[in-house]
Amino acid sequence: MPPRERDLHTIAASNGVGTDKAFGAVTPPLHLSTTYLFPGFGEEGPYAYSRTANPTRHQLGDTLAKLEGGAGAVVTASGMAAVDLVLSRLSAGQRLVAPHDCYGGSYRLMQARAAQLRFTVVFVDQSDLAATRAALTDCALLYIETPSNPLMRVVDIETLSSLAHAAGAKVAVDNTFLSPALQRPLTLGADFVIHSTTKFLNGHSDIVGGAVICKSPDDVAALADWANTTGVTGAPFDSYMTLRGIRTLFPRLERQQHTAAVIAEFLQAHAAVSAVHYPGLLDHPGHEIARRQQTGFGAMLSFDLRDGVPAVRAFVEALQVFSLAESLGGVESLIAHPATMTHASMGAQARAVAGIGDGLIRVSVGLESERDLLDDLSQALSAITA
Numbered sequence: 123m124p125p126r127e128r129d130l131h132t133i134a135a136s137n138g139v140g141t142d143k144a145f146g147a148v149t150p151p152l153h154l155s156t157t158y159l160f161p162g163f164g165e166e167g168p169y170a171y172s173r174t175a176n177p178t179r180h181q182l183g184d185t186l187a188k189l190e191g192g193a194g195a196v197v198t199a200s201g202m203a204a205v206d207l208v209l210s211r212l213s214a215g216q217r218l219v220a221p222h223d224c225y226g227g228s229y230r231l232m233q234a235r236a237a238q239l240r241f242t243v244v245f246v247d248q249s250d251l252a253a254t255r256a257a258l259t260d261c262a263l264l265y266i267e268t269p270s271n272p273l274m275r276v277v278d279i280e281t282l283s284s285l286a287h288a289a290g291a292k293v294a295v296d297n298t299f300l301s302p303a304l305q306r307p308l309t310l311g312a313d314f315v316i317h318s319t320t321k322f323l324n325g326h327s328d329i330v331g332g333a334v335i336c337k338s339p340d341d342v343a344a345l346a347d348w349a350n351t352t353g354v355t356g357a358p359f360d361s362y363m364t365l366r367g368i369r370t371l372f373p374r375l376e377r378q379q380h381t382a383a384v385i386a387e388f389l390q391a392h393a394a395v396s397a398v399h400y401p402g403l404l405d406h407p408g409h410e411i412a413r414r415q416q417t418g419f420g421a422m423l424s425f426d427l428r429d430g431v432p433a434v435r436a437f438v439e440a441l442q443v444f445s446l447a448e449s450l451g452g453v454e455s456l457i458a459h460p461a462t463m464t465h466a467s468m469g470a471q472a473r474a475v476a477g478i479g480d481g482l483i484r485v486s487v488g489l490e491s492e493r494d495l496l497d498d499l500s501q502a503l504s505a506i507t508a
């Protein structure tokens with residue numbers, strides 16, 4: 123009988139442990155050397171130059187590929203470099219279909235590349251299947267982000283992937299908000315998974331990194347080649363840190379999403395809050411899809427304050443445990459105001475189309491005590507009316 127594949131918890135905690143041949147180090151070592159000995163004249167070993175391949179980066183890529191169920195991974199210097207690497211598969215005249223409410227930086231990059239005539243881009247509301255099907259005519263790549271940043275909209279990866287494949291397009295899913303601990307897009311039909319490893323995978327807000335995991339070995343080879351050509355591969359130290367973060371990915375997320383669910387319910391019952399966007403809530407429009415395609419509802423949520431910007435200002439100025447900062451997925455709880463922070467670059471009109479209002483607040487729930495977080499939100503919400 124072939125050996126059973128290891129469980130994902132085990133892969134996260136121990137992939138690569140005990141494989142060091144030089145000293146028998148239990149923890150995979152950090153290899154900083156930029157260059158590697160040639161075994162002999164005209165003979166190249168597995169590593170020659172770190173931009174092309176590096177043992178520490180390889181260890182991280184191998185772990186990510188196993189966690190996502192892909193043929194391989196390309197580890198990049200940032201999440202944006204990972205997005206751009208996937209977009210590099212498109213050639214002039216080809217069409218990209220992307221969500222109208224994706225991360226602001228991805229939106230900006232797609233628009234900028236389209237302005238350089240690298241491809242054409244159409245932004246659609248992907249929860250509208252008829253509109254998405256229409257946009258997919260002549261499409262080469264469907265880009266999905268679910269749950270979306272910052273509105274936590276959930277779309278059906280399996281249905282959208284079959285629509286895209288029927289139209290001859292490949293599918294890329296940005297899985298940053300959930301990580302493979304809670305969602306595995308390649309098993310639902312996607313061809314590429316994109317990560318900002320800066321977020322939940324590293325989990326400690328102390329490195330910037332990214333990765334693309336591909337279903338097919340041909341795509342891995344093509345993307346690795348282009349990442350080497352353009353020099354966007356990730357740094358060994360950042361790879362080491364990210365792998366260290368991944369060791370605790372499952373228990374971190376388990377705890378963080380538990381607290382997120384408690385916070386979502388608390389906010390929903392508060393008079394100053396007009397809407398809460400959390401896929402775990404029964405009345406969230408994507409709840410049933412999330413239940414089906416995710417193994418948990420995640421640690422991200424957003425909510426609208428009834429009284430707009432003045433209320434946002436009073437609220438964030440009163441916070442003491444949550445920090446007002448961009449980014450997400452770390453052990454510390456963060457609050458962001460998308461309209462003036464993460465999604466400012468989209469412009470007011472695009473934000474309005476995507477439904478990102480001026481009263482919207484995004485929350486990344488960390489590992490602090492549930493009681494301290496609830497008390498902080500409660501006192502900051504009271505500051506709005508004080």
Ligand code: PLP
Pocket residue numbers: 200201202203225227228267271296298299317318319320330331332449
């Ligand atoms: N994708 C999503 C969903 C993000 O939230 C971000 C950053 O916030 C990125 C991609 C870009 O990642 P990075 O900041 O690591 O370049």
